[in-house]
Amino acid sequence: MEAFANRIRDYYEDFLDPLAEQFLFRRPPTVGELRRxxxxxxxxxxxxxxxxxxxxxxxxxxxxxxxxxxxxxxxxxxxxxxxxxxxxxxxxxxxxxxxxxxxxxxxxxxxxxxxxxxxxxxxxxxxxxxxxxxxxxxxxxxxxxxxxxxxxxxxxxxxxxxxxxxxxxxxxxxxxxxxxxxxxxxxxxxxxxxxxxxxxxxxxxxxxxxxxxxxxxxxxxxxxxxxxxxxxxxxxxxxxxxxxxxxxxxxxxxxxxxxxxxxRAPTRRMDNQITQIQAYAERLRMHAMVIDKAADRFKSIRARWRGLWLLLFGALGAAAFGMGMVVALPAIALAAVLVFAFIQYILLPRTKRRLIARFDQIFEGLHDRELLLRDRAEDLRMMWEEVSPRAREIAEKSGLQSFAKMSWQDREHLEELTGELIPQLRSKLYDAMRDGRAAAPASGQDRPAPLPASKPRRPQLVEGGRSEAPKRKTFF
Ligand SMILES: Nc1nc2c(ncn2[C@@H]2O[C@H](COP(=O)(O)OP(=O)(O)OP(=O)(O)O)[C@@H](O)[C@H]2O)c(=O)[nH]1
Ligand SMILES: [Mg+2]
The missing domain is CATH 3.40.50.300 (P-loop containing nucleotide triphosphate hydrolases)
Known part of the structure; x- marks a missing residue:
């Protein structure tokens, strides 16, 4: 039980908590709650x-x-x-x-x-x-x-x-x-x-x-x-x-x-905690991926507008200078400031609102393959209904530009956690229950063998820019 509890805590602490902080998702359970x-x-x-x-x-x-x-x-x-x-x-x-x-x-x-x-x-x-x-x-x-x-x-x-x-x-x-x-x-x-x-x-x-x-x-x-x-x-x-x-x-x-x-409550407790971390990780994944996608689009639209602005006023300024019309430069500078303010305070907020209004489509686009499976689609849509109000509120309040891009390693690790590592943890618990090892914690004897000490970490970048793939199948 101790080994399962430590593994769950490590998943929260090493990976989910920092990602939740990055995307302003609700905080995971505290160590006190996990330890109760x-x-x-x-x-x-x-x-x-x-x-x-x-x-x-x-x-x-x-x-x-x-x-x-x-x-x-x-x-x-x-x-x-x-x-x-x-x-x-x-x-x-x-x-x-x-x-x-x-x-x-x-x-x-x-x-x-x-x-x-x-x-x-x-x-x-x-x-x-x-x-x-x-x-x-x-x-x-x-x-x-x-x-x-x-x-x-x-x-x-x-x-x-x-x-x-x-x-x-x-x-x-x-x-x-x-x-x-x-x-x-x-x-x-x-x-x-x-x-x-x-x-x-x-x-x-x-x-x-x-x-x-x-x-x-x-x-x-x-x-x-x-x-x-x-x-x-x-x-x-x-x-x-x-x-x-x-x-x-x-x-x-x-x-x-x-x-x-x-x-058997201690074993049930572990089972409940595994259900809880799976639900948390899946919801965080959904929340972070939708915000990340929207933030990405927002940033590229902003870069486009700013690029155009720079190009236009740079060219105007250079042309005026080249033709010796130095007197026109203050007017060009004033126009540049006005257009910049227009982009910044009118166009970009409008873009942000439009992107937030299209969160549902972004969700559908990100999960298009999974949504083809009827059972999975129902689950995903229910989950999105639960997650989307907060995702919208966060995006509205903090602005899409404030989110740092989610790295592909984080994305892969999140997939691995929800698709492999947490389900593996559950089947390991069931194996222990079947062997009768986890079912009688009160006796203090015959406990499950300790899990390996290695902790799954965020994948580390190694020389040459390639990521060291997380070592699968080593956790159990
Ligand atoms: N015959 C019989 N009587 C019982 C049994 N369990 C409890 N009682 C009696 O039922 C009465 C109520 O028992 P409590 O344990 O106080 O019930 P409770 O559910 O805690 O009641 P509240 O605190 O008022 O909600 C007591 O007089 C007990 O002696 C039982 O299994 N068989
Ligand atoms: Mg009573």
Whole structure:
């Protein structure tokens, strides 16, 4: 895991970050964000058993549990050599913790955040986030005082696994749950695990089937997919609860599977980071190539106008001088200044606006071959829709003349990164997972062999002006 993380960081630091700076693209994730521990977010209806599950995982009563809505805030539970707690303001103002971004949600939220440090083995590899239970009525007047779906989205985007709990009393998705699925979890269903918890409460198969059916029906309305995600039907054994009459083996197995998934969060984290860097590099490539092309055209048009200007007034000046009409020189100089100002302040800004308006055509022109492939075309167009507003804004604000030309080595390296190196990194991770090396990081044994120390660098120019081609196939 360490080796994969270092490789990803190197790709950002050595290549993507400088290129993003050159083309004023959004900054890549910081080292702090890349280094944050794997996170698992627990969401669900109130009293669905989130906090009980956390206590079961950690083997101690870290969280309060109860039948009425118990948690009204977010509790971040992470590793610490001794048990301590910190409140929200201390958490969001600590630059060493990756939670400063929560400050934007206001003081109401900050006062509803807590950090608990515990010396549990599981927490060495995974940070758990327990959340306030979702309720049916979350209207503005009796709401929470902070943007609950927004905060859930913030945590969910930064989590490697999102566990959504339901229980037999509320197997439906109503009120706040519905809103959270639509607003906070849209687009991140690959990280989501659905859990029908407390199945030991069912006294007959009939009750179970009804609740399971209701849950599937309700989920179908909020998860826009043809196939529903797998549902883990499980429970936490509690001494004070009556025994169910149903056979429990399968439900116990589902709990072990769930815990195994949770322990795999570090591997998922790496997979998510690979997806993230691939998406970042592809978008940066698109942004930089379109701006670069437009800047190139702008500079050649500017050079043409300026060349014409120089030629015209140079010739006029020389002719006047040659014919002894020295008195005409001030008039020629004045005309030269006026025409120059016209080019500079009227013609060139108009050219810039015209080029920016033609960004879509430039994008199409640059990707003409890829756009012939139907599946790829859809992806590319969606990506361009996402990238183009910022590309236009940047070009508008900083002017096309301010961008240094992208070297062909940078272009090649970017292609190699998105087309070969990052996909190779992913297949290497999958190989490690298949061998079982990356799937059990908690044991600390049998880790993947370290990756070679050599780092892919921007290709260096060697004597004779030829570039030293990046050594392919040497990274793994
Ligand atoms: N029978 C049974 N009861 C459970 C199970 N898990 C939790 N409970 C009980 O359900 C109640 C609610 O559990 P909590 O863990 O507090 O639920 P929560 O989801 O954290 O609730 P909020 O914090 O209010 O959102 C408690 O009385 C638990 O003892 C389970 O698997 N089976
Ligand atoms: Mg709770």
């Amino acid at each position: 521990p794997p996170q698992v977010l627990l969401l669900g209806n109130h009293s669905s058993g989130k906090s009980t599950f956390v206590n079961h995982l950690l083997g101690e009563d870290v969280q309060k549990t109860g039948v009425a809505p118990t948690d009204d805030g977010f509790t971040i539970i992470t590793y610490g050599a001794s048990a301590t707690e910190r409140d929200g303001p201390a958490v969001v103002s600590n630059p060493d913790l990756p939670y400063e971004g929560l400050r934007h949600f206001g003081d109401q939220l900050v006062s509803h955040v807590r950090l608990k440090l515990r010396p549990a083995e599981l927490l060495q590899t995974v940070t758990l986030i327990d959340s306030p239970g979702m309720i049916d009525e979350a209207k503005a007047e009796n709401g929470r005082g902070f943007d609950f779906p927004g905060v859930v989205r913030w945590f969910a985007e930064r989590s490697d696994l999102v566990m959504v709990f339901f229980d037999p009393d509320k197997p439906g998705t109503t009120g706040e749950t519905l809103q959270v699925f639509r607003e906070s979890l849209a687009g991140i269903d690959h990280k989501m695990l659905i859990i029908l918890n407390k199945v030991d409460q069912f006294q007959s198969l009939h009750d179970f089937a009804r609740a399971y059916g209701a849950l599937c029906w309700n989920l179908g309305k909020v998860i826009p997919r043809k196939d529903l995600p797998m549902i883990y039907n499980t429970f936490v054994p509690l001494a004070d609860k009556p025994q169910s009459r149903l056979p429990m083996e399968d439900f116990e197995k589902a709990r072990s599977d769930l815990i195994a998934e949770l322990r």
